[in-house]
Amino acid sequence: xxxxxxxxxxxxIVLGSVSANAEILSPLVxxxxxxxxxxxxxxPLATILERLTAQGLRIRIDPRIxxxxxxxxxxxxxxxxxxxxxxxxxxxxxxxxxxSSPTGEPQLWEVRIFYKGQEARAQTLxxxxxxxxxxxxxxxxxxxxxxxxxxxxxxxxxxxxSLLDRLGATLLDAYVPLGVVRxxxxxxxxxxxxxxxxxxxxxxxxxxxxxxxxxxGDAPTIVAGAASAPSQSRFPSTxxxxxAVMDSGLRSDYGDSPFIRAAYDAVSxxxxxxxxxxxxxxxxxxxxxxxxxxxxxxxxxxxxxxPVVAIxxxxxxxxxxTYTLMRxxxxxxxxxxxxxxxxxxxxxxxxxxxxxxGYASSKGLVLVAAAGNAPTGDPVYPAAYDNVxxxxxLTPDGNAWDQSNHGDFVxxxxxxxxxxxVGYNGEAGRYAGTSIATAYTARRVAAIxxxxxxxxRTTILKxxxxxx
Numbered sequence: 001x002x003x004x005x006x007x008x009x010x011x012x013i014v015l016g017s018v019s020a021n022a023e024i025l026s027p028l029v030x031x032x033x034x035x036x037x038x039x040x041x042x043x044p045l046a047t048i049l050e051r052l053t054a055q056g057l058r059i060r061i062d063p064r065i066x067x068x069x070x071x072x073x074x075x076x077x078x079x080x081x082x083x084x085x086x087x088x089x090x091x092x093x094x095x096x097x098x099x100s101s102p103t104g105e106p107q108l109w110e111v112r113i114f115y116k117g118q119e120a121r122a123q124t125l126x127x128x129x130x131x132x133x134x135x136x137x138x139x140x141x142x143x144x145x146x147x148x149x150x151x152x153x154x155x156x157x158x159x160x161x162s163l164l165d166r167l168g169a170t171l172l173d174a175y176v177p178l179g180v181v182r183x184x185x186x187x188x189x190x191x192x193x194x195x196x197x198x199x200x201x202x203x204x205x206x207x208x209x210x211x212x213x214x215x216x217g218d219a220p221t222i223v224a225g226a227a228s229a230p231s232q233s234r235f236p237s238t239x240x241x242x243x244a245v246m247d248s249g250l251r252s253d254y255g256d257s258p259f260i261r262a263a264y265d266a267v268s269x270x271x272x273x274x275x276x277x278x279x280x281x282x283x284x285x286x287x288x289x290x291x292x293x294x295x296x297x298x299x300x301x302x303x304x305x306x307p308v309v310a311i312x313x314x315x316x317x318x319x320x321x322t323y324t325l326m327r328x329x330x331x332x333x334x335x336x337x338x339x340x341x342x343x344x345x346x347x348x349x350x351x352x353x354x355x356x357x358g359y360a361s362s363k364g365l366v367l368v369a370a371a372g373n374a375p376t377g378d379p380v381y382p383a384a385y386d387n388v389x390x391x392x393x394l395t396p397d398g399n400a401w402d403q404s405n406h407g408d409f410v411x412x413x414x415x416x417x418x419x420x421x422v423g424y425n426g427e428a429g430r431y432a433g434t435s436i437a438t439a440y441t442a443r444r445v446a447a448i449x450x451x452x453x454x455x456x457r458t459t460i461l462k463x464x465x466x467x468x
Contacts, residue, residue, distance in 0.1 A: 030170065031055045034108050036081040037074045045069055045085070049113075049125055054172065058094075058110035059125040065089050065113055078108065090116050129268045130315040131324070133212045136192070140348050141212035143321050145189050146172075148210050148352055151179045155203025163201065167194065175326045177359055180352065182210065182323050206351050208322075213346040215248065215279060215318040220424060220433030221373070221403075223417065239450035242307050243287045243339040243442045244332035244365075246325065247280030249273050249312030251422065254281055259288035261307040262335055266328035267315045276316045281422045282431070283343045284310045286439035293415035293440050294430075295396030306446035309335045314344075322353045329360045338449055341442035342369035342388070343435030345380035354385055361387035366449070366460060368442045370434040372405035384409035389445075389461065393417075393437040404434055412464045414441045 028039035029051035040048060046066050049059045069085050076084075082091050094110035114122045132144040147169070151160070160181070164171055170184040185191060195207040242261055250263050250273055263273040275281045285291040289305025313328040314320045332340055340360055361367060369383035371392045383390035390409045393401040393416025400406075401416050416437035421428050441464065448455055448463050455463075 029055075031057060031078075032075065034078050035075045036078045037076070038069075038071045038081060038085070040069055040071055043069050046125075048085075052111075053125055055170075057108070059113070060110060060122040061113040061125055062089070062115060062118060062121045063123060064121075065115070078111075082111070082113075086113065088115075089113055090119075092119070129265075129271060130317055131212060131267065131319050131321055133317070133319045133321075141214065141319065142191060142209035143212055143323075145185045145187060145191065146210040146321075146323070147183050147185055147189075147191050147195060148206075148208055148323060149181050149183065149198075149204055150206040150352060150355070151181060152203050152205050159203055163198070163204075167198075173323070175323065175330070177330070178326070178352070178355055179205075180323070180326065206355075208350060208352055210321045210323050211348065211350045211353065212319045212321045213344065213348070215277070215314050215320070215344050220279075220282070220416075220431035220435050222423070222426060223430040223432050239304075239306060239446060241339060241446040241449040241453075242309055242335065242337040243341055243446050244309045244311055244328075244335065244337035245280060245284045245287050245341045245343075245439065245442075246311045246313040246320075246328045246332070247283050247341075247343060248277040248314040248318070249275035249280040250284055250310035251275045251278070251281045254284070254422075257288075257290070259290060259305060259308055260284070261309050263310045263312075264328075264331045264335075265312040266324050266331060267312055267320075269327065273310065273312050275312070277314070277318060277425055278422045279343070279424045279435070280310060280312065280314070282420050282424060283341060283435060283439040284308045285420065285422065286418060286436060287341050287443050287446075289443055291418055291420060293396075293418040293436055295394065295398060295415040295417070296440070304443065304447050306339070306443050309337050320344075322350055322356065325353065326356050329356055329365075332365065333360070333363045338364060338366060339442050339445045340365045340367045341439050342367065342382055343438045345370050345372050345383050347378055347380055349381045349384075353382065357382050357385050358387055366445050366457065368438055368445060370438040371407075371410045373403050373433050373435075375403060375405055377405070377407045379407060379409050380405060387457075389441070389457075389464075391434060391438045391441045393432065393434045401432060401434075403432070404437075411461060412441060413437065414444070414464075416440075 030037040092112040095106040096109040112122050134144045168186045173182040191209040199207050265271045265273045288308045311328045367388040369388050371383050371390045372380040382388045389411045392410045392413040393404040394413050395401050414437040417432040418436050419430050
C-alpha cells in the first residue's frame with residue numbers, strides 16, 4: 001500500500017487547536033469522525049457548513065436556513081451538536097458503507113438540513129469557488145493560511161499528527177503522486193516563516209506556502225479598432241490526441257460542443273464547471289480548432305483540431321495555486337490527455353510547482369506554456385521549466401509581436417492574434433497575446449502526435465520550428 005494511503009479516510013482527521021484570539025477572528029469547526037468541535041461567535045450557519053464541506057462532508061440545506069450561531073463545545077456527537085444549534089429546522093444524517101473502513105461499519109456521508117415537511121427544498125452546498133489569496137510584501141501571492149508539505153518515508157502517521165498538533169493545524173488533503181499534504185494553519189499565520197522553520201524537520205522534504213499565480217498578466221488583450229468576431233461556426237474534425245486546457249474553465253453554452261471531451265473544476269472539485277472570465281473558453285476554442293489564429297494558412301490547418309478537456313484551474317478572480325494545479329494535472333492524466341495547454345505564467349517560481357510540472361511530464365504529457373505579454377526577457381514559469389515548451393507570439397504577417405516576451409526559454413513562436421466569439425472580461429472581438437499562441441501550439445502538438453504517437457519532445461520541437 002502506498003505510504004500516503006492512510007491520509008485518505010472517509011472524513012478528514014483534523015488535529016490541534018487555535019489560540020483564543022485566532023478563534024475570535026476565525027471560527028473553529030473541526031470534524032473528527034462523527035464528532036464535532038465548534039467554537040464560534042456570531043457566525044452564520046453557512047460559514048460553519050462551508051468549513052464542514054472543506055473537510056469532506058456533503059451538505060444539503062434549504063437555502064432559506066442561515067441563522068447566526070454562537071456555540072462552544074468539543075468533540076460532541078454530531079447528532080447532539082446539530083440539535084443544539086438548529087432550533088427551528090430539522091436535519092437528517094445519511095450513512096453509507098465504506099469499504100476502506102477497518103471495521104466495515106457505515107460512515108457518516110451527508111447531512112441534510114430542512115424545515116419540517118420540506119426536505120425536497122434542500123440543495124447541495126458547494127464549497128466556495130474562489131481562493132483566499134493574499135499578496136505578500138515581496139510581491140508574491142499565496143493562499144491564506146495554507147501550508148504545503150512534501151513528505152518523505154520518514155514521516156509516519158504519528159509524526160505527522162504530532163507536527164500538526166504543534167502547529168495547531170488542520171489536515172485538509174493529500175496529493176499522493178508527490179507525497180504532498182495540504183494543511184490549514186491558524187488564522188493570520190505567517191505561512192512563509194512557518195515553512196522556513198520546519199523545513200529541516202525529519203520527514204519533511206519541502207515546506208512552502210500554497211503560492212498563487214494571477215492570470216491577468218498573460219491574458220490576451222483586445223486589439224483596438226478591430227471588428228467584433230463572428231459567432232462560432234466551425235466544428236473541426238478531431239484526432240485522437242486530447243489537449244487538456246488548464247485555465248479559467250468553460251462557459252456552459254459550449255459544454256455540449258462536439259470537441260469538448262470533458263470538463264472539471266479543480267478549484268472546487270464537484271462543482272459544475274463555468275467560466276466567468278471567458279479566457280478558458282477562448283483557449284479551449286483555439287486548442288480544439290474551432291477558432292484559428294489570424295495568419296495561419298488555411299491549406300495547412302483549416303481542418304485540424306483536437307478533443308479538449310477543459311479544466312477550471314483559475315477562480316473567478318483570476319487566481320490559481322500550486323495545489324489547485326496539482327489537482328488539475330491529476331485530472332488531465334486520468335482523462336487520457338497527452339498535451340497540457342498552459343496559457344498563463346508568473347515570474348515567481350516554486351519548488352513544488354516545478355515538481356508538479358515534472359510529474360506531468362513523467363506521465364507522458366507534453367507541456368506548452370505562455371512566455372508572457374511583456375517583453376522583459378525575464379523567465380516566466382512554468383514556460384521556463386526544462387520540461388515545458390515556452391511559446392512566444394507572432395503577428396498575422398509572421399513577425400514577432402511587439403508585446404511578446406523573449407529569452408532563451410522561448411522555444412517556439414506562433415500566431416497570437418485571433419477573432420474570438422467569447423471575450424475575456426469583456427466583449428467578443430479581436431484579441432492578441434502569447435496565450436493564444438500557446439493554445440494554438442498545443443493544438444499543433446496534438447496534430448504531430450496524431451501522426452506519430454511516439455514522437456518525443458525533440459522531434460516535436462523540430463516539427464514546430466520547421467515552419468516558423
